[in-house]
Amino acid sequence: QEKAKALPDYVAWKNADDVIVHTKETIETKRAAQGIELVTPSNSLYVRNNLPAPPEDIVADRDAWEIEFDGVANPTTMTVGQLKTVGVETVVCVLQCSGNGRAFFDHEASGTQWGVGAAGNVIWTGVPVRALVEAMGGASEGMTWLTGTGGEVIPEGIPAETVQVERSVPAELMDRAILAWDMNGEAIPLAHGGPLRLIVPGYYGVNNVKYIKKLAFTAEESPAKIQQTGYRMRPVGEAGDPSQPSMFEMNVKSWITGPLADAATGKVQIHGVAFGGTSAVNKIEVSTDDGATWTEAAFIGPDLGEYAWRPFVLIADLPAGEHVLASRATNAAGDTQPETVEPNERAYGHNGWRAHAVDLTIT
Ligand code: MSS
Missing domain, CATH: 2.60.40.650 (Immunoglobulin-like)
Incomplete structure (x- = not known):
């Protein structure tokens, strides 16, 4: 039997008995641990990072974290502290990686061989995006996408669009989406996107941008690779392209x-x-x-x-x-x-x- 890998430092607080550490950036909840849990305890919730998580100091002063808003009548930048005064809502939703269940396919696709454990049921509290948009005078004309940008700092010399976690979902999702600062009754841990995370209930994990630093209504889908060619439903052997269905709505x-x-x-x-x-x-x-x-x-x-x-x-x-x-x-x-x-x-x-x-x- 393979020796279990140790929990990486940034998730040292997880319950090692309830998770399978595939890699530093992919940690799965054990099937037995999911049990009949109504809500997945934070310390056994799966983790999936496309880029290493930012340094822990971004959650030192959570209320000071800034997010830029664009594609609205009155573009602005707000702190999490300010967001907390605009409105608040709680939503419980399944957070599930697009690749959950990859291990059950027979064609040996590359990527983490998730069984059932790249999923959890999570309570999120934050400000409804529609309340913010209203406060900013509404979305600008012709903006059909809602685009969120992750807060990872991209090293110099690497073109941002090749690695930046920036995802667009249809603009009407603003009616359902929230910018959350709280998860399962506590400030969102860094590993799960604190200080601030976009939550799009019903949509695959990848659309729920962690440590979000910018939210914009845009005329086009993000130019980022993760949007253009990544996370597309495509026949085996075919390259990704924007004409293929994006991993948006989750299935039953x-x-x-x-x-x-x-x-x-x-x-x-x-x-x-x-x-x-x-x-x-x-x-x-x-x-x-x-x-x-x-x-x-x-x-x-x-x-x-x-x-x-x-x-x-x-x-x-x-x-x-x-x-x-x-x-x-x-x-x-x-x-x-x-x-x-x-x-x-x-x-x-x-x-x-x-x-x-x-x-x-x-x-
Ligand atoms: N965000 C950011 N910023 N970054 C990254 O990397 N990832 C994705 C999301 N978001 C990311 C983000 C994915 S891809 C997923 S799943 C999710 O997240 C996860 O979460 P958690 O909390 O569990 O870790 Mo697949 O579809």
């Missing part, structure tokens, strides 16, 4: 988080998590016979909103032998998880129920 998804090891015959408590993507999850089914038959499972705990995940449970009577446990979620829009998905070059967006199934031996 669920997976079982337990039991993952052998269990004793009799009543077995099967549990997991389910979410709808951009439309609320409203049905979850579990199969104990490799998808031949399905039984509706029960959601556990309060509904934290359309962008949140819901833990679920099914008590099943399982005889001794081998069982394949699978789960299948449906959202309010009527989308149900497919059995399988087509491969795509970067192995993004896997929500096929079969590959997410778990083998269980009952003794």
Whole structure:
């Protein structure tokens, strides 16, 4: 067995028992640790950085962090302290990397081999973007994109657009997006984007720009590589280009988080998590016979909103032998998880129920 890698310094506060350290910039939550957690504890939430995190001193005086606004009638720069006076809202949403589930594809795409753990359910508090835009006299004419720029300082000599984490989402997302300073009831840790992070509920992780230093309404999508050719849904073997679908809206998804090891015959408590993507999850089914038959499972705990995940449970009577446990979620829009998905070059967006199934031996 491979020796577990130690937690890097900037996330030394994470719970080492609950995570898999793939690299310094990619840390996954263990499937068993996701359990039936309504909200993912910050110390077990996954981390994914495209660039090394900025130095810790950017969170020394959080309220002093500045963000520039552009593409509005009255462009301005504000501190986090000032943002806190404009408005406040809390949203619970699934934060999930586009590549979550990459390990379940067969075409051996490069990149971190995430299982189910590049996802968590997180509580974010911050100012609604629409309140800020209103305060700044509205978005300028013809601006169809909302573009956020990450606060990493790009070393001199490297053209910024090749590495800068700058993402554009359709401008109407300003109605849903918030600029958050708080995560799970505490100031956002540096690793998760403190002092200030753009949250676009229902959208893949990459659109949720950490340590955001600029938010602008723009006429075009960001020229950054991460927008133009990166994070595109494309056939295996094809290069990325802006005509391909960008990793924006998440799809409906669920997976079982337990039991993952052998269990004793009799009543077995099967549990997991389910979410709808951009439309609320409203049905979850579990199969104990490799998808031949399905039984509706029960959601556990309060509904934290359309962008949140819901833990679920099914008590099943399982005889001794081998069982394949699978789960299948449906959202309010009527989308149900497919059995399988087509491969795509970067192995993004896997929500096929079969590959997410778990083998269980009952003794
Ligand atoms: N932001 C910034 N600034 N930078 C980086 O790198 N990354 C992305 C997001 N944001 C970044 C950002 C990604 S890509 C993801 S997932 C996310 O983030 C994660 O988060 P956390 O907190 O978990 O770490 Mo894929 O789609």
